[in-house]
Amino acid sequence: MSRDLILVAFALMTWGVGEGMFLFFEPLYLQEMGASPLEIGAILGGVGIAMTIAYLPAGYLSDRFGRRPMLVSAWILGTTATWVMALSRTLPIFVLGIGLYGFTSFVVVPLNSYVTAARGKWSVARAITFISAAFNFGAILGPLLGGWIGEQVGLHFSFLAAAFIFLLSTSIIIFIRPQPVEISSFERGRFGFGGLLNERFMRYLVVIFIVMFAMYLPQPLSQNFLQNERGISLFQIGQLISARSAGIVILNLTLGQLNARIGFIIAQAAMAMFTLLIWHGTSFYQYALGYILLGSYQTARSLAVAQGRALTQASNMGIAYGMIETVMSLAIILAPPLAGYLYTQNPVWIYSFSTMLIILSILITFFFSPLKSSDL
Numbered sequence: 001m002s003r004d005l006i007l008v009a010f011a012l013m014t015w016g017v018g019e020g021m022f023l024f025f026e027p028l029y030l031q032e033m034g035a036s037p038l039e040i041g042a043i044l045g046g047v048g049i050a051m052t053i054a055y056l057p058a059g060y061l062s063d064r065f066g067r068r069p070m071l072v073s074a075w076i077l078g079t080t081a082t083w084v085m086a087l088s089r090t091l092p093i094f095v096l097g098i099g100l101y102g103f104t105s106f107v108v109v110p111l112n113s114y115v116t117a118a119r120g121k122w123s124v125a126r127a128i129t130f131i132s133a134a135f136n137f138g139a140i141l142g143p144l145l146g147g148w149i150g151e152q153v154g155l156h157f158s159f160l161a162a163a164f165i166f167l168l169s170t171s172i173i174i175f176i177r178p179q180p181v182e183i184s185s186f187e188r189g190r191f192g193f194g195g196l197l198n199e200r201f202m203r204y205l206v207v208i209f210i211v212m213f214a215m216y217l218p219q220p221l222s223q224n225f226l227q228n229e230r231g232i233s234l235f236q237i238g239q240l241i242s243a244r245s246a247g248i249v250i251l252n253l254t255l256g257q258l259n260a261r262i263g264f265i266i267a268q269a270a271m272a273m274f275t276l277l278i279w280h281g282t283s284f285y286q287y288a289l290g291y292i293l294l295g296s297y298q299t300a301r302s303l304a305v306a307q308g309r310a311l312t313q314a315s316n317m318g319i320a321y322g323m324i325e326t327v328m329s330l331a332i333i334l335a336p337p338l339a340g341y342l343y344t345q346n347p348v349w350i351y352s353f354s355t356m357l358i359i360l361s362i363l364i365t366f367f368f369s370p371l372k373s374s375d376l
Contacts, residue, residue, distance in 0.1 A: 004176045005118050005131075008111070011075070011172040012131055013138035016245070018082070018165035020142020021149070021158045024241045026098065027224050028234070029155045033091045037221060041340025043095055044220050047102035048332030054106035055329065059322025062110035067318070068178040071114060074107035075173045079166040086159040105329070109322045112305050116317065117179050125263070125306035129256030132248065132302045136295070139245035147238020155234075200370040201311045201320075205327045207369045208304045211264075213331040214357035215271045215297050218350050220336040221343050222278060222294075226287060229347050236284060240291040247295025255299050259373045264303040265365055270296035272358040279351035301328060310375050 022029075030040050062070045078101060085097035112128055119127035146158040226232040226240070251270065255263035270293045277290030305324055312320035342349040 002118050002120060005115065005120075005127075007172060007176050008115065008118075009131055009134035011169050011176075012135035014165060014169040014172060015075075015078075016135040016138030016140075017142045017145075018162035018169065020139035020241065020245060021146035021162040021165070022082075022085070022155070024143060024223060024244075025146055025150060025155050025158060025234075025237075027221060028150075028227065028237070029094075030091075031224065032155065033094065035091065037224065037343045038337075038340045040224070041220060041336040041338075041343075043098065044336040045333050046095075047098055048329055048334075048336065050099045050102040051105040051332060052326050052329040054103050055109055055322040055325040056319070057322075058106035058109040059113075059318035059320070059325075061318075062113055063316060063318035064181070066178050066181050067110040067114040067117075068176055070110035071107060071176065072170075072174055074104045074110075075166075075170045078104040078107070079163065079170055082159060082163040082166055086156070086163045105325075108305075109318055109325055112321050113318045114176075114179060116309065123306075124309045125258075125260040125303060126256050128302045128306050129252035129299065132298055133252040133256075136245040136248035136252070136298065140242045140249070143238040143241030143245065145238075147235045147241070150234045150238070201308075203368070203370045204308065204311060205323065207364060208324065209327045209330055210364055211268060211300065211304070211361040212328045213335055214354065214361040215268065215300060216331045217335040217339055217357060218271075218275045218278070218354040219294070219297065220339045221347075221350065225278070225343070225347050225350070230287070232284070232287070240287055243288045243291040244294045247292035248298045249295070250292070251295050251299040252302065255303065260303045260306045261365075261369065261371055261373050261375075264300055264307065265362060267296040267300035267303060268358055268362045268365065271300070272355055272362075275351045275355045275358065279348055279355070304328065307371050310371060 027040050027044070030043060035043065058070055081097050081100035081104060084100060085094055088094040088097055111131070115127050115131050116124055122130070142162075145161070146155075149155075149158045149161060223237050223241075226237060227234075232240070251267065255266055258266075274290045274293040274296070277286050277293070281287050281290060305321055308320055308324045309317070339350050342353060
């Protein structure tokens with residue numbers, strides 16, 4: 001394993017601790033600040049918009065000017081956004097901070113490109129799922145701290161503690177080394193999209209959009225559902241979110257060893273089990289098992305990117321990853337408002353509807369994905 005991959009892993013692990021302290025408590029904190037379920041859904045959908053518009057420019061810039069500058073800038077901006085949330089006292093300023101933080105999700109494009117180039121003899125799937133596992137190893141501790149702090153002194157202080165932790169993470173990432181820039185497509189005067197606009201790649205984008213929409217739909221209001229409908233405390237919710245992070249580590253390190261297409265389908269099946277356990281579960285332990293399986297969403301995202309590498313070249317890898325992340329993030333725009341609507345009609349409808357969609361997405365992946373196991 002290279003020095004740079006180790007530094008990235010440590011920076012992500014530290015960031016995972018900080019992000020885990022507040023990210024999944026955001027819907028609850030918005031509720032405390034007076035936002036309704038529909039408003040929460042709309043706000044989270046707006047975060048999805050901020051994420052989506054950032055991916056393609058990030059892909060272009062990382063291909064054109066290098067991946068390291070994009071990584072460092074994302075770390076700095078994410079830290080700044082967290083300080084905005086931590087110091088805010090009104091809903092509009094807090095939402096501004098959420099939006100800025102969502103915008104920094106563009107980091108996954110140069111990050112995945114950087115790791116792909118630094119992976120050595122590892123497969124793309126193994127390298128990408130490894131760094132995701134490192135992040136979520138840190139995120140196991142974060143929700144426990146965030147839930148405990150939230151119960152003791154209020155959720156506001158969870159954001160403040162995370163902002164300090166992000167300063168440490170940023171001090172690690174600045175030591176990674178730059179990588180050579182693949183500029184062949186630019187030397188020929190092409191922007192980089194042309195080679196990607198083919199039938200296989202476009203069909204793949206449609207498949208992963210359907211999959212990610214189905215897998216994300218049950219997530220935005222699950223913490224609210226468990227608190228409001230099942231009586232789960234903040235500290236218990238923190239434990240559940242930690243279970244999710246543990247699930248990501250376990251699923252990444254196991255499914256990441258498999259063929260990426262097979263692992264992608266298994267991850268979807270695990271997500272269907274999450275919806276069933278939250279829908280029909282009657283005990284904290286059933287919910288904990290469900291949240292372990294919820295980790296399959298992040299594993300599926302990593303495996304979706306890994307599969308996309310088979311459809312692109314090194315010179316436009318950033319743009320390709322940017323397009324994949326953009327399409328996946330459309331789910332984060334469209335799913336939360338639908339989840340908010342379903343919740344206001346009947347909270348359990350989120351899970352019944354999601355279960356049917358995930359089953360459909362598995363079938364679509366199996367029959368219509370342009371990538372087969374032999375391609376990977």
